[in-house]
Amino acid sequence: MLAEHGVERGLIGPREVDRLWERHVLNSAVIGERVGDGVRVVDVGSGAGLPGIPLAIARPDLSVTLVEPMARRVAWLDEVVETLALSSVTVLRGRAEEPSVRSRVAGADVVTARAVAPLAKLCGWCLPLLRTGGVLVALKGASAAEEIDRDRxxxxxxxxxxxRVESCGDAVLEVPTTVVVVERVKSAGGRDRSGRTRKDQDAHRG
Structure with a gap:
């Protein structure tokens, strides 16, 4: 569907059609290597459905929510989900940082994102959607290590x-997919997995 209608609907550029399968579809599907069995996934800024739809097709055990703010892209995602009968996929219009979206998808096991924003900004949007111990899996390119150094x-x-930078699809892709994986270990307010803030920990040690 994306190869046939993606250009006319403004979802992909004309030059992407010939390399759609490996560069976009497989590139997205292989991140399933970093996703546990039967977990709840939120795909932020889903756009044309990448990586969320290929991931859902490759991993039907997952429950996937596609979050996208633009109406025409939401219409496309709804159409694809219905046509492919992806019963485990939900489309949600909105932005990850909106309270209404956060209330709907909070506590996710995994959040995915592809070409959405620089790493620090992406973490600001995505980490609040995760349960403690959940992970952000962000598809990145050659600049992944530089982004980590800058935004750590x-x-x-x-x-x-x-x-951490990890590689996916080494066995099936000529150029493996590079992802940055970030675990949510505490809230932005500073509480760790035990529920204690950094100040609490310092007082306890004292």
């Missing part, structure tokens, strides 16, 4: 653990 402290303040 900001990610920590937002409640994220140490970000």
């Amino acid at each position: 402290q900001a990610i920590g303040r937002l409640g994220g653990g140490a970000p």
